[in-house]
Amino acid sequence: MLELVNAIKQGNEAAFEQAFLQFRNKVYLYFLRKTGREEDARDLLQNTFLRLWQYRGSMNAAFSLDQHLFNTAKTVYIDYLRKRQLLVFKGILPEGQASPEGDAAWDVDRRLQRILDKMPPGRRQAFVLNRLYGRSYKEVAAAMAITVKAVENHVAKAIKELRKHLPAIVNFFWW
Numbered sequence: 001m002l003e004l005v006n007a008i009k010q011g012n013e014a015a016f017e018q019a020f021l022q023f024r025n026k027v028y029l030y031f032l033r034k035t036g037r038e039e040d041a042r043d044l045l046q047n048t049f050l051r052l053w054q055y056r057g058s059m060n061a062a063f064s065l066d067q068h069l070f071n072t073a074k075t076v077y078i079d080y081l082r083k084r085q086l087l088v089f090k091g092i093l094p095e096g097q098a099s100p101e102g103d104a105a106w107d108v109d110r111r112l113q114r115i116l117d118k119m120p121p122g123r124r125q126a127f128v129l130n131r132l133y134g135r136s137y138k139e140v141a142a143a144m145a146i147t148v149k150a151v152e153n154h155v156a157k158a159i160k161e162l163r164k165h166l167p168a169i170v171n172f173f174w175w
Helices: 002-009 013-035 038-054 065-089 103-118 121-132 137-144 148-165 167-174
Strands: none
Touching (some): 002 013, 002 065, 103 121, 103 148
């Protein structure tokens, strides 16, 4: 599986096609469960693989293709929810259609963002780079010009803080 990540990272189109064929149903079903709409699920599936290809150079071989796809799909879905919320704000969509799962899914995203906004900047940055963008502790340490141990401490404190406020979400996404 790591060979597939490295091959995609190097721009191997056959490896990318293999990944698409191997994971398309899993990603499609994830989006179908989230949106409840086949058309949206197909669009989000396509966006996920397009984004994976677009950012293939930043893929980390320490993570499996499944992890890369899940992180990308999560980001694509959050973007989808934000766009729907913007359409509601502009009056294009009715109020109840901001989130296909109802207000609960959108509320979790807003709560997560509020909690992250309250964190010290270094802790927030380390957490976002490591857990949301999939960067290794070493990569985060280099980007922030701090030690790997400091990154580990920041991420651990961020997860502990998030567990207090969003225990089910943190346990699902960030163990």
